[in-house]
Amino acid sequence: MSEKVLMKGNEAIAEAALRAGCLHYFGYPITPQTELTAYMAKRLPKTEGGVFLQAESEISAINMVYGVASTGKRVMTSSSSPGVSLKQEGISYLAGSDLPAVIVNVQRGGPGLGGIQPSQSDYFQATKGGGHGDYHLIVLTPSSVQEMADLTSLAFDLADKYRTPAMLLADGTMGQMMEPVELPEPHTSAVDKPWAVTGTQMKRKHNIINSLYLSPEVLEKTNFERYERYAAIERDEVRYESYMMDDAEYCIVAFGIAARVAKNAITAMRKEGMKVGLLRPITVWPFPKDAVHEAAQKVKGFVSVELSMGQMIEDVRLAENCLRPVVLCNRAGGMIPGVDQIVEVTKALMTSVEGGAR
Amino acid sequence: MAVVFQKPKSLTDKELHYCPGCPHGIIHRLVAEAIDTLGIEGRTIGVAPVGCAVMAYDYFSCDMVEAAHGRAPAVATGLKRSIPGNVVFTYQGDGDLASIGMAETVHAATRNENITIIFVNNAIYGMTGGQMAPTSLPGQITQTSPYGRNLETQGYPIRVCEMLSALDAPYYIERVAVNNVKNVLKAKKAVERAFRNQIEGKGFSLIEVVSACPTNWGLTPRKALEWVDERMIPYYPLGVYRDKDAGIGCTPLSMQTFKKEG
Incomplete structure (x- = not known):
């Protein structure tokens, strides 16, 4: 067991990446993720085989990632919302060329330049595509500094296993907060990469890293094949935490910082005798559809707690399939829903459900 | 019977898709000849652009990567930094390199990134059917400058070699043409030099090849080659713009050559 160290979330990601054998990092400064870039700038030049490069833009950074990923080595870039928008072209190409890589988004409020306070408003961008074409990323959402480290490690493993880019979807709170963290043991890729370009x-015969297929029949085939892999990911890689759900009559769905506040709200409500539980998606793609669907058989209603105008709530509704009411409890623009707000919204839902039943 | 002429080994048997009279075939051949001469096919990675040469990944028998439009120098940077013992080249057109990918080009140059760039300038977007390029000449008629390139509203053509040689860092920059035998022979030497620079760890080398586009210029292949002499070369003079070894085109700071792993 490693010892526990006190670290900032952004730094925990960087350290976990190094321990996952990621020796190549390309970034561009943007608040609130800059500590990650700075950590890599300090560590990688002192690490054997390490490459740190501050790119001229987020566009260049993601394309440098594309270059390293083509050689089969582990590679990462990180940014925050406006910068991640710029990376979308490259992310689509990574997906289209079936290249493993890890992209970190420490989200801030938007749209446009927005602000620098935490947000979850890139949920659609992360889970529904973001760039052009049919593709998905594996999207992991940490809810503690420990998970910033653990899920970074996992993101590299899953990216390699399924030959797909993976995203760590954090937020400004997770990036900036300090917590004790037990760092993952150093490990590297166990996956063979015969497709990599390292010289014949x-x-x-030469290897080609490419996403261009001018024949629609062939391009269609590559899409269908990729979606077979996505189906395997949806089957085998869904991760979520179920908290106080055994006897729950109402279910809060929340991830990241919102899930932490939700747990406090649940403690407060349980003291008042209200049976409320939490489903916390750890993967938001694949979304824990079955867990939500199963919960819908037992609970009377759902509350989707989000730092956005309501994005994940669409996945909650699709998963519970109109069985129960689903309400939104949200703040936006860098604001975080508080315990009081969550309690209030949950109580209002209870009144509407049970008041109607009486 | 003795073989006196054959296809370079580092070209595949795939039939080229280029239009009749297009110099891309010659330029591909020059790149392949350099790879053969230097014996580096097994450790070379090529980066194909978006544009007419997009399918170059099928034509070179070394490992190949297809990049997004304009991003080849960034992709090549990732490749070279990952596997510095390999040889990495990009093959890009004028729209790719000098318009959408200008930032990537300039910054790879100013890092003296140890890569080789083959830049094909035919003053037009060929793949999409003849639109104005950043290098289209003043008054040049294209699909998107149907009244001729207007310098006031559409800006001036960009002279890439002149612009990049204002930077301190890049090691070698030369402009060549392939419109006659003499120029092809000079171009062959330049391309080979650009690869050798990389092997020797000297740094960023860019060879601009003034090319032609008979199809979209609306000229016969022969007339197009004449147009290169009459119109293109006067605007884009041939020659070496930066050679740190020979001290050509150097800024006061540019003689500090940053030695990189070859």
């Missing part, structure tokens, strides 16, 4: 050494 005149021993094999």
Whole structure:
């Protein structure tokens, strides 16, 4: 067991990436994720084989990632919302060329330049595509500094396993807060990458990293094949936390910082005798559809707590399939829903459901 | 019977898709000849652009990567930094390199990134059917400058070699043409030099090849080659713009050559 250290979330991501054998990092400064870039700038030049480069733009950074990923090595870039928008072209190409890589988004409020306070308003962008074309990213959402480290580690493993880019979808709170963290043990990729471009050494036919298929029949085939992999991810890689759901009559769905506040709200409501539980998606793609659907058989209603104008709530509704009412409890623009607000919204839902039943 | 002429080994058997009279075939050949001569096919990675040469990944028998439009120098940076013992080149057109990818080009140059860039300037967007390029000449008629390139509203053509040689960092910059045998032979030497620079760890080398586009210029292949002499070369003079070894085109700071792993 490693010892516990006190770290900022952004730094925990960086350290976990290094321990996952990621020796290549390309970034561009943006608040509130800059500590991650700075950590890599300090560590990678002192690490054997390490490459840190501050790119001229987020667009260049993601394309440098594309270059390293083509060689089969572990590679990462990070940014915050406006910068992640710029990376979308490159992310689509990574997905289209089936390249593993890890992209970190420490979200801030938007749209446009928005603000620098925490947000979850890039949920659609992260889970529904973001760039052009049919593709998904594996999207992991940490809710503690410990998970910033653990899920970074997992993101590299899953990206390699399924030959797909993976995203760590954090927020400004997670990036900036300090907590004790037990760092993951160093490990590297266990996956063989015969597709990588490292030179033919005149021993094999050339490898080509490419997303262009001018024949629609062939392009269609690559899409269908990729979606077979996505189906396997949806089957095997869904992760979520179920908290006080055994006897729950109402279910809060929340991830990241919102889930932490929700747990406090649940403690407060339980003291008042209200049976409320939490489903906390850890993967938001794949979304824990079955868990929500199963909960819908037992609970009387759902509250989706989000730092956005209501994005994940669409996935909650799709999963519970109109069985129960789903209400939104949200703040936006860098604001965080408080315990009081969550309690109030949950109580209002109870009144509307049970008042109607009486 | 003795073989006196054959296809370079580092070109595949795939039939080129280029239009009749297009110099891309010659330029591909020059790149392949350099790779063959230097014996580096097994450790070379090429980066294809978006544009007419988009399918270059099928034509070179070394490992290849297809980049997004304009991003080849950033992709090449990632490749080279990841596997510095390999040889990495990009093959890009004028729209790719000098318009959408200008930032990537300038910054790869100013890092003296140890890569080789083959920049094909034919003053037009060929793949999409003949639109104005950043290098289209003053008054040049294209699909998107149907009344001729208007310098007041559409800006001036960009001279990439002149612009990049204002930077301290880049190691080697030369402009060549392939419109006659003499120029092809000079171009062959330049391309080979650009690869050798990289192997020797010297740094960023860019060879601009003044090319032609008979199809979209609306000229016969022969007339197009004449137009290169009459119109293109006067605006884009051939020659070496930066050679740190020979001290050509150097800024006061540019003689500080940053030695990189070859």
